[in-house]
Amino acid sequence: MRTRNLVSVAVLGLAATTALGACSNSNDSGGLSGGSSSGGGGGATYTVAFEGPLSGDNAQLGINEVNAAQLAVDQANQKGDLGFTLKLLKADDVGDPSKAPAAAAQILQDNTVMGVIGPSFSGTTKAVGKTFGDAGLAIVNPSASNGTLQTLGFKTWHRVNPNDFAEGPAAADWLAKKAKKVFVVDDLSDYGSGVAAAVIKELKAKGVTVQHQGVDAKTTDYGAISQTVKNSGADAVFYAGYDAQGALFTKALTAVGYKGIRMAGNGVKSSVFTEGAGAAGNGFYFSCGCQDATVAPSAKDFTAAYQKMFNTPPSTYSPEAYDATNILINAIKAAKAAGSVTRATVNEQVNKTDYEGITGHIKFGTDGDLAKGSGTVNLYEQKDGKIVSLGDITKAS
Amino acid sequence: MTDFLNYLILGLTRGSMYALIALGYTLVYGVLQLINFAHSEVFMSGAFGSYLVVSGVVGSHHNLPWYATVGVLLIGLGSGAAVGAFVAWALERVAYRPLRERGAPKLAFLISAIGASFFLSQLAGKLFNRLSQNQFPTYFNANGAALHIGGASVSWIQLIVIVSALVLMIGLDRLVNGTKLGSSIRGVAEDAPTAALMGIDIDKTISRTFIIGGALGGAAGFLFGTAFVFSNTMGFIPGVKAFAAAVLGGIGNIRGAMIGGLLLGVVENLVPTAPWNGGQAWIGIQWTDVVAFVVLILVLVLRPTGILGEKLGRAA
């Protein structure tokens, strides 16, 4: 009996606290705007939505992206020349394809949403690409890199990051110049296995001997794989995965005294890697279809603004998300200029994008992927704890 | 041969950590016949707790002299163990004892522990951060070779992990087999009602068992964080593996947990890489976990109570 009473008291206490919390709810001013929210009158509100992992194991990636999107939206609103109010809707899909449909429904049911940044992963994109396509809502992927997405017939799908088949082969070509035997390690994720497949295919085409193994992304002990890489006598190792794991891997490689070339793709090139790997990361190469966000002038402003707003430097895929958001904002502006803002007109404008972003020049092909040749793949190297650009990978020595 | 030794050392390092964590599972199982699913979070809190203490006391200096390094290790192990012990104690008080008093069914304990596990891991994430990698400052050259055995080199961190684990496990063995507390733990494990009649305080013994298991888990958390990285979700996978190791050795059996842990670590490193196979990988490291679980299942099918059987404190 006593414990039951205790429960009721505890519940009462909880209720009281929530009530207290709610009393201090924000009362932002401004009444309810009457009238229809669609139709594009002056002072209308349009929303861009972000769909990605905001909780769960992959939350960091989603936060990197949603922060950039928030920054772009805030900047657009601050400029004051929009003629409408822009809002950002955050839909959390936990990076899980089975949860993506609910997140998509949350986005779709808000009829002020004119475009979507995301979903962050190829898997989640595959799960909802058709849904968004059927609803005519433009989606711009900032980080889903699977090389087959453009072939799946999603009607409103776009992507601002180069896919595995652009980045992987470029890296492989460069490696083929340097090494006779390459060990490819992937992280057994959708992304990693895609990149690995692209790299291996190209390496084999160039006549390089390839060995391939995988290490689960949740593993922290890279001892065995590093020992195996060393024992294999490979001249180079390519890691297909993400930054945090890449850092652990390179540390383990250093620990076993591996001396060959170490390289990875875009997923690893971030401050998480440089901080995590420390000195062990020096001499690590990256292939990335992106501009150097710390060097390009437009990117420098972004980096500073991001740092100021979130008290942390932009990280993996933040620049891509920033570009994706700006593309959507520009499309809404263009649609408004052309007369009507609907999901369909915004999607048309997105299709027409010709945008100089901080990650490079962005133009979409008819399949929604980056137009061929619009992105150059650059080579980077970590030197003294900083990632520096070595320029176009096809020309790099 | 060198390759074989290299992988063996890697396996022993990993296995030592499994064994330390597995001891926590096995001790609790011994006295309560319950899987303490939240033990993985005890391990995690040991890493966070020792980080807070070590970085608070020592700061973020790099490459300390050897005597300071020893100090750091002792502080880390001690604080990890203390935090782990506290969390395990609190866990028993909050998530287990009320259920025991109500005579809840066994599965309720498991679910209560799972709830506690979610809670602790996410609370740590909320309070500290949810990054997948937090690192201890590099107080010493952990990866430098400490000694060479037959062409294979053992790094400092590997040496530290293996030695600390051994010391802790021997200490535990002495504690359980050679002290009054140990005999009361064994008494409760053998036959709780009889132990109660003999004047052993069951509640207190269970509490202390949690504390001992928690201390070992917390210390393992520190070792793990030093050797690799730590995060609020770090507990899950080593926790599952250590649980598997405990069962492999014979759950409830202390020496079984040690053997199970070491064996699992070695198997995980040797079987997928097959160093005896002339450098030719046999199935690849991506099959590591499959190997671990297949070995576990095979052992259990052949010996349904694990390698050593399941009595706490009984050698064989």
Place this chain on the structure above:
Amino acid sequence: MTATTETPAVSPSEGREIVFDVNHITLRFGGVTSINDVSLRMYRDEILAVIGPNGAGKTSLFNSLTGVYTPQEGSITLAGRTGDAPQTVIGKKTHVINHMGVARTFQNIRLFPALTALENVKVGIETRMKAGPIASMLGLPNQRREERESTQRAYDLLKLVGLVNRANNLAGSLAYGEQRRLEIARALGTDPGVILLDEPAAGTNPVEKRDLADLIRLINRELGISVLLIEHDMKLVMSVADRLIVLNFGSKIAEGLPEEIQRNPAVIAAYLGTSAEEAEAQAEAQPELELIADETEGMTSLAESTEPDGTSFDPTTSTEEESR
């Protein structure tokens, strides 16, 4: 008293059907020998009691007969029901042996406490039925018929053991003596040719003991089921058993008619001479026996007053209910 007049002959040569034929079995656990070279024969329709001090190996013998343990040496054959060909028991699973016609109860009662008394009995009955999961899910006619039959039979058995008014009580909530009887009903449900009762009188009161003796005779005489009995209560054993086997330290030390056993010096030594504790237990048991004798008269009416319980049960009600 009538039991002794029908005492079967001890000699196997008389051609009576053998139920259990145990030849030189030995059962060891690690270094401990629990049963040492024991041979015995049990005949159709007899009540055979196995007695002996604690730790004599009686329950181990039961467990060997029912496949829970497998003896390392020796052979056991079984002809469960009348007319069955003898088959070996060694290496067979418990439930297979049960299907061969051997039912048993346990020394420490092992019911399914969270099932009702009726359901406990039905579990036993239904192991003889055929309806599979699909028939059950779809409620096919044959499954419904089986369900009706099993309910009817379960009620009959509960009536037999005097528990009809407890049919829908959870087994765990029954009194100790009732649980003992329920266990017997469950065992009878499996339609056995032989039933093994492991200390059925332990922990019961004198009245219940007397009822139990009646029940055992009823099972044996009316239902034609052979009974193998382990019991410490000598009065009960002597009053119901046709024949006795005495075990001590895992070996058979005597076999014979009750009156023979009572006079057997080896048995007396085993009970009184081997350990002081046993002697004490004997001494304590003695006044109890007298007590029973004294109280029997007064208790009779009380015991009989519980009998009509069975009659208040209306079988038609239950069958209709079950058919729903």
Place this chain on the structure above:
Amino acid sequence: MSAATTDTPTPSQGPTPYAIKPPSGVVHNPHVRRFVACLALGFVLALMIGEQEGTQQDFGLAFREAVALPRILIFLGIGILVFLAITFWPRIEHFLIRPGIRPLFVGLLSVAVSQTLLKWSDSSVVGNGKFGTLAGKAADTPQLAPFARAYFTTGVAWAALIVVVVVAAYAIFTGQRAVAWVGAGLAVVVGLWAFFSQGRVVSLLQTPDHSTGALVALLGYLAIAAACAACALRRTETADTKGFIDRVFAWRPGMPLAAVGIVVGLVSLGVATWFSPQNEDLTLVDTASFFSGHGLAPLSQAYLSWLGYLLFVVAAVLAVLGCLRRDTRIAWATAVVGIVGAVLTLMTLYSTSSLGAKSGFDGASGAWQNLGGGGWFAAAAFTILAGAGYIVLSVAHDVKVGKLSDLGSDIVGQARQVPGMGKALVLLVVAAALFYPPTATEFWQKVIVSEIGIYVLLAIGLNVVVGWAGLLDLGFIAFYAIGSYTTAYLVGALPITPPEWLRLPPLAAIPFAIVICLIAGVALGFPTLRLRGDYLAIVTLGFGEIIRLVAINNPANFTNGPRGAFGIPQPSIHLGPLHIDWGSSSLQYWYLLLVLIGVTVLLFNRLEQSRLGRAWAAIREDEVAAQASGVNTVRVKLLAFAIGASTSGVAGVFFASQIGYINPDNFILNNSILVVAYVVFGGMGSLPGAMAGAAVLTWLPEFLKDQVPAEDRQMWIGAVILLMMIFRPQGLIPAKRRAAELHGLDDQPREETRAVPAGEGMGGGR
């Protein structure tokens, strides 16, 4: 606190091993211990509540913020309040058992929750849609009716609540009946005030609205009014809620259902929206005039203008009469009229929505689209009224066959034994499952299908293994994976495609998935069944992981590795004249899933009552005894594995074809563990329990999405699970067989069984 455990050892007192010792010494003083525990509670609450603030740079920032000085004092204060409440409980307690106190408490909590946690508007204009946000904006909106603006003025709503609660509490504590009537009136007025204020806002915003805040507030106030009424009409000075419920349900079986049906029907026909394309919000009257003369099917037009009302009135009157007079003929009539009404309602909904779309009224978009809640409520009301008739019939049947000796005389103090109550609850749940989802937002529809529904199905399957047979399976999701991959293979979505003759549409994959999962279940079960509980747990866990890892590692390029299988077609049925294609609407999938769940529940319910169900219970309770009773434990366990696995396989087929894309990440270990948690949380071994557990725990994270930082959800869920296990380890809806186990069998009252074995053991009672 740790000092408490290192005190001098005291010899154990009782003979029971886990007895609680009597306290000794200062640290064992129960007040001191409780005080420290309560402070710890406050401290932990302080850590839990608040924004996510941890950064990469500053490790302990969030912790320091959480325990910053003024803030932590509030939480410690809460801890002290809890301490005081517990300590002085005996003094408070006799006030808290007075008639009306429970409904008052429920009402207060409902209103507080509605005004803090729930949404009051779905319009994006209102930000997060919660009361505070809405009130802030509404109060500044001159177009809004003055009474509504007044309600939304800062503090007014809360003040009104406080006034009502104070009046009600005063009446209840002092027992003044006049004050109680005043309180009841006040509560009704304020409740309606809140409800219609929000209604004005909705009509001003002109967007379809699915928010529940105002409705919950209204219900809360009505509960407070009921509390006052209970106080005013009380006959005793102590509350007897259970007895009250028993009396209500036993008085006239079916009557409560009839009452609910009438209330729902009135809301539907009176105020709810029936048709709402973009800018309209039409009630039934409006809809009738809107469509009149536009060529609506005559029956539907008649329904809209008069037939609907007539049917409702007839059904309601019949239901009430039938219940009152317990007349089976009237009950039959009620059931028939109710079903006819429900069908007609659905027909009308279809014809209005499709006509609306065809004529392009205000952007109406298609059949079954743009409907408000009204029509669905009406359908629900008719169904519930028909259900009232059914209850009368079923109780009458039970009386006839002698299961109930006489109506209303079988009350033994347990709500579930009241005639018809269990069935009434089931009917309400069915009505809600049928007609609530269409009125929910797209997001919730999706959640109901792809989270709640699927996990309910999985929990039903696992309940067989864990709940009934008592085998702990921590790798259950593996069968879900096998079902999904089987589907992917059969429809040709994997790199290795089946031969042409084997290529199948998704729904036809169900039997294959069942068979393959049966085989997989047996394959897992066979070598491992010798193992006891915890060994089995780790082996099944390992099996689950092996399946997932094999899918990742892609042997023979069968599974396509981590990239998964894309392009699994949506289900469709083409059988003779029947053509159904599932598109992207969640509702279609929901009804498919409902059929799957319904069939499974019906079959499994029979199974539980069958010999196999009893055999499972037997091996769970005592395996040795079960063997000795002739139960073939291996076979029975294998059947449990196989049947559970095949259910999971069916869920896998549904999942694969609904989402169209699967990859190994869907089948992680955590999901297996969660399903076990759902089953135990709901009540092990109880079919409704397992379903409720899965539903609640999958709903909770989506609900919490709006209440706490997204990343903290799992923490709160962990806390909820933990609290549930501490305070109610038997789960939400415990199984009868399990409940007995838990309470300790000796505590069972030795009540003499009634002359006829009524209601308990067999039949549909549980």
